[in-house]
Amino acid sequence: MHQYNPAFLDGITPALANRFGGRFPNTDMIKDPRTREFCINGDTFNGWIGPDVHFLFSTIQGGKDCCWVLTHRDEHDIDESWSFPGKLEEVYKVLEGWDPICRAIVEKTPSLVDWKLVYRDPLPTWVSKHARILLLGDAAHPFLPTSAQGATQAMEDGVTIAVCLKKAGKGNVPAAVRVHQELR
Ligand SMILES: Cc1cc2nc3c(=O)[nH]c(=O)nc-3n(C[C@H](O)[C@H](O)[C@H](O)COP(=O)(O)OP(=O)(O)OC[C@H]3O[C@@H](n4cnc5c(N)ncnc54)[C@H](O)[C@@H]3O)c2cc1C
Numbered sequence: 544m545h546q547y548n549p550a551f552l553d554g555i556t557p558a559l560a561n562r563f564g565g566r567f568p569n570t571d572m573i574k575d576p577r578t579r580e581f582c583i584n585g586d587t588f589n590g591w592i593g594p595d596v597h598f599l600f601s602t603i604q605g606g607k608d609c610c611w612v613l614t615h616r617d618e619h620d621i622d623e624s625w626s627f628p629g630k631l632e633e634v635y636k637v638l639e640g641w642d643p644i645c646r647a648i649v650e651k652t653p654s655l656v657d658w659k660l661v662y663r664d665p666l667p668t669w670v671s672k673h674a675r676i677l678l679l680g681d682a683a684h685p686f687l688p689t690s691a692q693g694a695t696q697a698m699e700d701g702v703t704i705a706v707c708l709k710k711a712g713k714g715n716v717p718a719a720v721r722v723h724q725e726l727r
Contacts (some may be wrong), residue, residue: 562660562688563629563637565652566610569602577647582606591645596637598645611648613637614689617659629657660687670724674717677704677724703727 569582581587585605591598595616602609615637631649638645663685669678680697704723711719 562612562614562658563634563655564610564612564658565629565649565655566608567652569607569609571651572609572648575647575651577644578651581648582609591642593641596641598638598641600645600648609648609651611652612688613649614660627657629655631655633657658688660689668724669727670720674720677720679704683727700727 572578572582581589581600582602583606586602587606588599588601590600596614598611598613600609600611613634631652634649634655635646638649666678666683669683670676679700681693683700684696686693686696700723703726704719707719707723707726708716711722
């Protein structure tokens, strides 16, 4: 997963899974009788789950936009990026033998991204030496997207540091920063 601050970057262990994803308008989905139903009834969410693979497809904005993610086991490594382009042929390979509707959805995708999901060692601290800099959100504690927790935890970080700063007052910023870390 992505980490933004090289100064705090710690060990990255090899990938444990790979995730492909795409987002696109519903135009071609509606033209295809196999996929039309996903876009004419407002927002939908569907998932297909098998050994070491899951394919999730949703429509948003009242069925106008479509997006999917395909997660599968993978131990190869890759440069870190949230925008590394993926290849449809690789997705088709993973979907071989699956419900053909999955491929019918994927075929409509003009471009996709390829994320490697990797474990990271926890950082020893989120606070700089003099407690003037604090890491929040993914930079402090990246979550695997399969847990769907990164954004919520980043927001909780934001609320926590806001309360700590308010309670500590302007003259006590380092204490607020340190207390935030202890609380989180
Ligand atoms: C496909 C996907 C699905 C997800 N689903 C969920 C979900 O269902 N629920 C959930 O809770 N979380 C989910 N997440 C995780 C969530 O998006 C992240 O955990 C969250 O966005 C982290 O927030 P953040 O503010 O720490 O970092 P970010 O949202 O990544 O914000 C960091 C910002 O810093 C900017 N930046 C980077 N470097 C610099 C620089 N040098 N100078 C200036 N700016 C810079 C970036 O452009 C970015 O805008 C998902 C993530 C992905 C990729």
